[in-house]
Amino acid sequence: MDLTLHASFLPQDDPDAALAFYRDLLGFEVRGDVGKGSMRWITVGPVGQPDTSVVLHPPGVDADLTEDERRTVFEMMAKGTYGGIVLATADLDAVFDRLQASADVVQEPIKQPWGVRDCAFRDPAGNLIRVQERN
Secondary structure: OOOOOOEEEEEOOOHHHHHHHHHHHOOOEEEEEEEEOOEEEEEEEOOOOOOOEEEEEOOOOOOOOOHHHHHHHHHHHHHOOOOEEEEEEOOHHHHHHHHHOOOEEEEEEEEOOOOOEEEEEEOOOOOEEEEEEOO
């Protein structure tokens, strides 16, 4: 099998704040922005990696969700336990220095017991963004 990761999906409840975080702070390029108002699906991805994207989507809009499930999605987003991604960088300290003034820091850079060195932030919707250092 020849599989690659094409897209991950993260909820966003404020498209402009999501763009400011992913485009302006992380430096991702915008590959698509469809819809209007708060009902926008924004596709972003790292520059130079056109085959890997993150789709930032309105939460709880799936027609198959019950009201209880929809409420759970919003409760989990508020707690920061609904969505997340792991990014990688060659210079974790530089990334942390750039992000710490503008993002919600969850964890400063630390060497984890399993060997990876990483840090963590929350995006404006509460999604956990872990950044690990490439070896």
